[in-house]
Amino acid sequence: MDMELMVLINELTQGKELAKQLRNHLNPSSSKETRDLLIQQILGSYEKSLSMLNCGGGAASSSMVDELADHFPSTFANISPRSDTSDLDYKDQCHKHVYKKRKTMSRWTEQVKVCSGTGLEGPLDDGYCWRKYGQKDILGASFPRGYYRCTHRHAQGCLATKQVQRSDEDPSIFEVTYRGRHTCSQNSQLAVAVMASSSVPPAAGMSKEKRNHQHYLIKQQEHEDQNQKQSQEVMMFNFGSAAGLKVKTEDLDNREDIFPSFSFPLTSIEADNVEENMFIESFIENNFMDSFSPKFISPATSESNYFSVSPSHNMNNFGLGHSVQTPESDLTEIISAPNSVTNSPIGEDFDFDPNFPFDNLEFF
DNA sequence: TGCATTTGACCTGA
DNA sequence: TCAGGTCAAATGCA
Numbered sequence: 001m002d003m004e005l006m007v008l009i010n011e012l013t014q015g016k017e018l019a020k021q022l023r024n025h026l027n028p029s030s031s032k033e034t035r036d037l038l039i040q041q042i043l044g045s046y047e048k049s050l051s052m053l054n055c056g057g058g059a060a061s062s063s064m065v066d067e068l069a070d071h072f073p074s075t076f077a078n079i080s081p082r083s084d085t086s087d088l089d090y091k092d093q094c095h096k097h098v099y100k101k102r103k104t105m106s107r108w109t110e111q112v113k114v115c116s117g118t119g120l121e122g123p124l125d126d127g128y129c130w131r132k133y134g135q136k137d138i139l140g141a142s143f144p145r146g147y148y149r150c151t152h153r154h155a156q157g158c159l160a161t162k163q164v165q166r167s168d169e170d171p172s173i174f175e176v177t178y179r180g181r182h183t184c185s186q187n188s189q190l191a192v193a194v195m196a197s198s199s200v201p202p203a204a205g206m207s208k209e210k211r212n213h214q215h216y217l218i219k220q221q222e223h224e225d226q227n228q229k230q231s232q233e234v235m236m237f238n239f240g241s242a243a244g245l246k247v248k249t250e251d252l253d254n255r256e257d258i259f260p261s262f263s264f265p266l267t268s269i270e271a272d273n274v275e276e277n278m279f280i281e282s283f284i285e286n287n288f289m290d291s292f293s294p295k296f297i298s299p300a301t302s303e304s305n306y307f308s309v310s311p312s313h314n315m316n317n318f319g320l321g322h323s324v325q326t327p328e329s330d331l332t333e334i335i336s337a338p339n340s341v342t343n344s345p346i347g348e349d350f351d352f353d354p355n356f357p358f359d360n361l362e363f364f
Numbered sequence: 365t366g367c368a369t370t371t372g373a374c375c376t377g378a
Numbered sequence: 379t380c381a382g383g384t385c386a387a388a389t390g391c392a
Contacts, residue, residue: 132369134384147383151368163383 018042107179114172128182130162142168150184158184 022038024030129151138145143166150158160182167173 131367133386135370136382136384139381145382149384161383 015042107177109175109177111167112174112176113170114174126162126176128160138165141165143171150182152184156184158182160184 018038018041022035022042025035025038130148131151131153132146132148134147135144136147146164147161148164149161152158160178160180162179163177165175165177167175
C-alpha cells in the first residue's frame with residue numbers, strides 16, 4: 001500500500017480517536033481548554049488529510065483519485081485526460097487505465113448450480129443487464145470463460161463486469177466472478193426496493209429479476225461489509241502502533257483468521273492483492289461513498305457461497321438463507337436474509353468504540 | 365436498423 | 379514469453 005495513503009488513513013484514524021476523546025470530555029466537569037485542544041487537534045488532523053487529498057502531485061494522490069474514479073466514474077468523467085491530450089493519447093491512457101483497474105477493482109465469486117432441463121446456459125441472471133464482450137479459452141479449463149460487462153457501461157459509465165466460467169468438475173456449476181460496483185441507475189432503482197425489503201424475506205410476488213438482483217446486492221453488501229471489517233482491523237492496528245501496543249499482524253495475512261465466516265472462494269486472487277484492495281476499497285467506499293447512507297444489510301452470518309438452483313436443495317443448508325423458486329422453475333435463488341440488527345456494527349446506542357463505523361455523519 | 369454476440373487481435377502483468 | 383483480459387470489426391438476429 002502506498003505510504004501516503006497509510007499516512008492519510010492514520011491521520012483520519014487519529015482524528016477519529018481525538019473525537020472519541022472529545023466526546024468523553026463533553027461533560028460539565030471537563031475543562032474548556034481540554035475540549036478546545038482536542039477540537040484543534042481534530043481540525044488539524046482533518047486539514048492534513050484534506051490537504052493530502054487535494055495535493056494533485058503526489059503518487060498517492062493520483063492513485064487515490066484512480067480508486068475514486070473507479071467508484072464514481074460519472075463524477076470523474078469530467079476530469080478526463082481528453083482535455084489536455086490528443087484523442088489517440090486519451091484512448092491509449094484509457095486503455096491502460098482499464099488494465100490498471102484489473103488489479104484494483106473489488107471482486108467476489110459465486111458458484112451457481114444449474115439444473116439440467118432448466119435451459120439456463122451462459123450468463124446467469126442476477127437482475128442486471130449484462131453484455132458479453134469476450135470469450136476466452138482458459139488454460140487447464142475445459143470450458144471457455146465468458147466476459148460480461150454492464151449494458152450501461154457507455155451510457156452511464158457503469159464499470160461492473162463479471163466472468164462466467166463453467167466448472168470442470170461439474171459442468172452444471174458456473175463460477176461467476178463479479179468485478180466492480182454497479183453505478184448505473186438500474187442499481188439504485190432496484191436497490192431502493194431491495195433495501196426496503198432487506199429485513200424481511202422477499203415477497204412471493206417479487207419478480208425473478210428483483211430477487212436475483214436482491215441476491216446480487218446482498219452478496220455485494222456482504223463483500224463490502226467484510227471490507228469494512230478488514231478496514232477496521234487495520235485501523236485498530238494503526239491505533240495499536242500509535243499507542244505502543246503490540247498487535248499481532250499475522251492475522252492480517254490470513255483472511256480466514258479474521259473472517260472465519262467469510263466463505264467466498266476468491267479463487268484467483270493473490271492474498272496480498274486482496275488485502276490491499278479490500279482495504280483501499282473499504283476505506284473509500286465506507287468513508288466516502290457510503291457516508292450518507294446507513295448500512296441496511298449486515299449479514300455477518302456463516303454462509304455457503306454455493307448457490308444451488310436445484311429444486312430439491314434444502315434451504316436449511318444455508319443457515320438463515322431461504323430459497324425462492326419461480327413458478328417456471330427456471331432459476332431458484334438462494335437469498336440470504338440479513339441477520340438481526342444485533343449483528344450490525346451500528347447499534348442503537350452508538351458508542352465510539354474501535355469498531356465504530358467511520359461513516360456516521362454525527363461523528364463529524 | 366439497432367442491438368447483441370462472436371472472434372481474432374492487441375495489451376498488460378507476472 | 380505467455381496467459382488472461384479487453385477491444386472492436388464482423389456477423390447475426392429481431
